[in-house]
Amino acid sequence: MSPPVEQLDYIFKPKSMAIIGASDNIAKWGYMMVDRPLRTGYQGQIYPVNPQGGTIAGLSTYRSVNDIPGPVDLAVITVQASQVPHVMQECVDKGVKGAILISAGFAETGFQGNALQEKAMTIAAMGGIRCVGPNCMGIWSSAACLNNAFDSAPKPGRIAFISQSGTFGGYMADMAGTKGYGLRTFISIGNQADLTMADYIEYLSYDNETGVIILYVEGVKDGRRFFDVCRETLKKKPIILYKGGSSPAGARATMSHTASIAGSDLVFQSVCRQLGLIRAEESFQTFDLAVAFLAQPLPPGKRIGVLGTGGQGVVSTDACQRLGLEVPELDMETVSVLKKLLPPHAPLPTNPVDFAGSYRTAMDEADVVETLLKLDYIDGIISNVPVNPLVWSLKLDQISSEIQDKIKKLTDEGTKRFCDLPRIYHKPIICVRWYSDAKKDPVADTLKESGIPVYDTPEQCARAMAALANYSGLRRSQEAS
């Protein structure tokens, strides 16, 4: 049954939280759960709870949650598993609304742990407390600037990430951060003893600040509800998932890791296809795919125009076709229009369009891309980042300031036009870099700020475009039915 949004708000937007099992040992979770939110901007009340008293990270402690003077929305619990039922009862008595159970030693350890987990959950359910975990690593909720999962707070953004692995999910989110991707919410869901992945997805489906949801799934609990929630959510926003335990040996490991039964991968794959869930082939592809959905229009079809010099265009095109996209040949009229826009030594324009490595300006590239976007048989563009001749291997001190100004103007204005094209033509543009060193290419930053994703490799571009096209097809079929 769906928990009401208000109940999960107590977890993701708490006004106050108690850290039960707070510790002054900096190597312990009980310390980090106090220190991290304090240090990374959480504005609500933090109450460390420790029977021995004293101060932790500069905050006075309380001997029990019931000693806390004001109301407590959320309890973050790090005590030993055996103490959790007792602590949970105290939380019920206090009127706590939600709990994050960091503590491990429950269902993932076997029969006895499972019994203990059942006991704690029964107390929580009777007292109306909804629980994250146990055996989890906490959350990041940009809605409350609440971070207990990461050493540094992630950059806020519109991607939500629900992970069945704490350490690995944290690493994935961390890597995403180095690419500049912002996170709305991160949830390490642990054993899902109470709240399940489906509950979080449903909650986030109502959150207007969440543009796309990523899942790291090992095994699904209550498959029917999970897939029902996904079906409804996909009407509003895309869901991208990576499935761990897809191999027999991997599935063996998920059992001891998060007490999950990975199930048949074939069945899972076929349900994903039916529903339109976007399944990433590799774990780290999830975030690269997600970012494409945040600011680009969905392509009306699968026919892609490719712009790129030499091998770049060839590799983009190969990747498109491998992923089920089409790269149609151009009509003769378009060929003659493009011929005038390309440098004289460029080969006869076809699709992919080859710029022949010449030093053109962004204005020229915007012209070429616009010519392709106007075609009713082109649904989206994969292009290199428009060149900025000023950062190529030229020696600026040997170019007159007049020419420099002219190149700068054509680059700036061309880049602006390039960035406007997706909105004008309601078709997406996805770009691939020229340079390994991002500093060498300020145009790439401008593109990203305008919402055009910029990837390192042609294959990443094609994967993102295929995800957009597939999701677009799903949305069109939903609207038609």
Next chain:
Amino acid sequence: MSPPVEQLDYIFKPKSMAIIGASDNIAKWGYMMVDRPLRTGYQGQIYPVNPQGGTIAGLSTYRSVNDIPGPVDLAVITVQASQVPHVMQECVDKGVKGAILISAGFAETGFQGNALQEKAMTIAAMGGIRCVGPNCMGIWSSAACLNNAFDSAPKPGRIAFISQSGTFGGYMADMAGTKGYGLRTFISIGNQADLTMADYIEYLSYDNETGVIILYVEGVKDGRRFFDVCRETLKKKPIILYKGGSSPAGARATMSHTASIAGSDLVFQSVCRQLGLIRAEESFQTFDLAVAFLAQPLPPGKRIGVLGTGGQGVVSTDACQRLGLEVPELDMETVSVLKKLLPPHAPLPTNPVDFAGSYRTAMDEADVVETLLKLDYIDGIISNVPVNPLVWSLKLDQISSEIQDKIKKLTDEGTKRFCDLPRIYHKPIICVRWYSDAKKDPVADTLKESGIPVYDTPEQCARAMAALANYSGLRRSQEAS
């Protein structure tokens, strides 16, 4: 027919070179071909040739190659296509031994260009000049510190990269550089009017400093010789290739790009399999695969031990099985040995072995890995980088210097032991990071220095291990026959 090694030495280790078509216009190839080798450490003679005289990048020019006083090993030619036959004849008259033809406008442009190319090649052949290109972007040869392909000289190393795309190949090499991978040789081969990819592979097969060869191939000229050379070379070193033009639309583009006929991908794939060529699925995977071959022993089989916390181990294991590697279950004796080495809350050791996210030292991890390497049914290891508790989220100022010293000692000594294990057991170790920020993990740098590859994702580890295992199988079958 094979060109003798000595002839290609004139191209890759020239004592002197003439730049024909040298220019003082910094935006032109004729400038860069003088400037780049001059600026990036080439120690031989550079003679700029320009009929108008003057100086270029501080060097006096010669009106013709025949005006140069000393001998000229290599001519780098950037003049217009129509002038190339004439210039080539002058080079023959001068006694030049090799040429790099940057100039475009030959076979890639159609019938007329092809005739011009034939004419120039006939003159070169009659005069005994071997040619790179035309329509190429030059080379990097660390043997002579000769760079005309890149704005900055690549870091020297043991990977050779032969690319049928100049711009894209350059970008791939550039990206590889940002990962710290060193390059022995880069060759932009252009139209292969004289020297073909097979010739370069054969030449590099004799070069002891070349540990592995990467190819970006669009279409193969003289397939029989290409595959014969590959077969022989594979007896000495691995060849990793990415094939552009594997899709119909991609193949359409290779024709105008490098005048290549991409051919049937199914046939190509089947020949690669038969020969044991390592075919990368994506362009940028080539370098990540290559680096694994440089310092790790080849695994005696395909059975992998996986060490990783939670989802990391699960994802590594899934990727291994997807790629045809095995992740065997452990025998009971090993399980009981490992149980003593793992933290008490870790799940019962299986394969993958789960460290359960605990703060252990590198010494503990070396113990676990050694336990696995001793097993006759384990052929290689995929592991996380051993942890260094000193860079975790601990506050060092709150730890006594005595404990810090102890942790440092266990980390340093454990890391050293970890690094020695591949040599002791003749089995490879491949690692995946914990941190997006490399600075946070000095252990990763120590590993890389010792030759253990460290990748960003579990899937990269599995791909590298599969490449090692497949090549190892080829070598064993070669030795048996």
